[in-house]
Amino acid sequence: MKDTFKLALVAIIASGLSIGSYHFIYNDSSENEEKPTFDWSSESIPLVQTSSNTYNASPDNFTAAAENTVDAVVHVKNMTLMRTASSYFEYKFGGGETKKVLRGAGSGVIVSPDGYIVTNNHVIEGANEVQVTLNDNETFTAEIIGTAPESDIALLKIERDGLKYLQFGDSNSIRVGEWVLAVGNPFNLTSTVTAGIISAKARDLNNNDNQFQSFIQTDAAVNPGNSGGALVNTKGELIGINTAITSQTGSFIGYSFAVPSNNAKKIIEDLIEYGSVRKAVLGVRGTDINEQNYKQLETEISQGFLIGDVSKNSGAEKAGLQKDDIITKIDNIRIRRFSDMAGYLNSRNPGDQVNVTYLRSGKTKETTIQLDILSTYLIKSIGIEVQNIEKKDLKKFGNAKNGVGISEIFDKRLENSFISESIITKINKEEVNSIEDVRKIINQSKSQTLLITFMTKDGEESTYVFR
The missing domain is CATH 2.40.10.120 (Thrombin, subunit H)
Structure with missing residues (x-):
């Protein structure tokens, strides 16, 4: 007492x-x-x-x-x-x-x-x-x-x-x-x-x-x-x-x-x-299973991460994960939602191996996945992080022939703009095909001003000046 x-x-x-x-x-x-x-x-x-x-x-x-x-x-x-x-x-x-x-x-x-x-x-x-x-x-x-x-x-x-x-x-x-x-x-x-x-x-x-x-x-x-x-x-x-x-x-x-x-x-x-943060990824995209959607998804569990897409040649694809699999655990970490998975993966390094427990057609399975590195580049002056994008995904943007995807936007003024649904095709009037092109153009620029060209899914291009 x-x-x-x-x-x-x-x-x-x-x-x-x-x-x-x-x-x-x-x-x-x-x-x-x-x-x-x-x-x-x-x-x-x-x-x-x-x-x-x-x-x-x-x-x-x-x-x-x-x-x-x-x-x-x-x-x-x-x-x-x-x-x-x-x-x-x-x-x-x-x-x-x-x-x-x-x-x-x-x-x-x-x-x-x-x-x-x-x-x-x-x-x-x-x-x-x-x-x-x-x-x-x-x-x-x-x-x-x-x-x-x-x-x-x-x-x-x-x-x-x-x-x-x-x-x-x-x-x-x-x-x-x-x-x-x-x-x-x-x-x-x-x-x-x-x-x-x-x-x-x-x-x-x-x-x-x-x-x-x-x-x-x-x-x-x-x-x-x-x-x-x-x-x-x-x-x-x-x-x-x-x-x-x-x-x-x-x-x-x-x-x-x-x-x-x-x-x-x-x-x-x-x-x-390394001078920057190396992000480890499984190579999957999807959605949380929650109380609102688990009945619509016809699954018996109400928590987990439902895989909607598996990246080509990723560690997840090589380990056999498929669309509609439900990830429930990584190593000893219970996965109730994506933030559980993101939090744990953010503490691991590219190249690490993790044990993944998942459900497929109601049956529990396990596999070992080697984590990939997420290749991104942060354009600090405008607060936009870009990543490499596959050619098949470029076609979603008016059949664009080149560009890099936008992975994250840190400037809250831009979060709800058309930019979040666009790709970047040019910087300072030079075409970009990869994050290395972006890095090179910005590092070689002698001006604090950036001319960035965005392309929407409708194929419309717009160039904006960032100072």
Whole structure:
């Protein structure tokens, strides 16, 4: 009884945390050609493969987890340069004094002893300079190693050794109802810790059918400023990066969301090794089975992913998956909807093999699939991600002879426009046949202006200027 009273008291006291308002924005990556000095394959930052089945959420465990976390969570400041004019002449023709202005702030998590820090992409978006302040108030200028706008993750680096850091926990093993702590800097209040439980897993907040997300939902209190902070279990292991709140007021109203640690770790490793995120895919398209459609689909189960199409020469086709198969499990992960599948696959690498359990004509079958790489390219300046498109699919766009498909749109102003139903046939008046053509044309362009030609399914071409 006494322990229960103590636990309730700690939960009440801890109820206050934070996070930045949620939106996906993009940011230019800073290239870093030097190889990292930290060995990610070493045991110093292990990825926990199994979690304990006994989580004793006692006050002692909260204390230990908090003490293990606060020194590894930093304050991230987005600085921009602003020119102030002292006269109309300076305002009109340039000149005046240049000052650094605080554009925004959030949190970050140190994930290696030599200064790698993960935060949200929207925290550092548009920054001329990023400043990182440790829990002991020591401040550094950080280098942006890379960004993953679609996951709202950014990787920073400061020049400092011997830092306290968080080990990654296995976000696939977390359970609904498990106690967690959120740590960050809400409203510039440093080292704030709040407690809550895991409310849901694989939560998709996006209404856009072309984008899929898989967040951890928690009721630990978070508020503006905690974006990029740590979500940890009672062992003090990092199981998520706090990312989003859904609120009409912009402040905490009972639930918040975090990028799972397995996904964040995979993004970090890709940014360090490749400079971009390599996405692993099964090679299938389809729809969720849910309470609205399972009777129409004449299936006995009301959860799963129904395959509508299998990509040619994909790992799924080679493994024997077919249209109308229903995927119910990948490895040990139950697939109730596509966000379950997307969340798990986003933590795996191209070339990995996964065991897939599926239903065909009411019978349970299993197969092993080697994951393919999704070849995409993000046109950062306009917020559109493109992918290679097969010739047979080009015919759907007025029998187009060339072009690249649009896989994701990150600029919400363009989401509901005709662009989402189009392909890109030309950039700067040059025909494009692949994402390599897109990359080459943009890299060789000396202008910040892009002329992009879109073609709709009606075969109509329209050229727009993006600055």
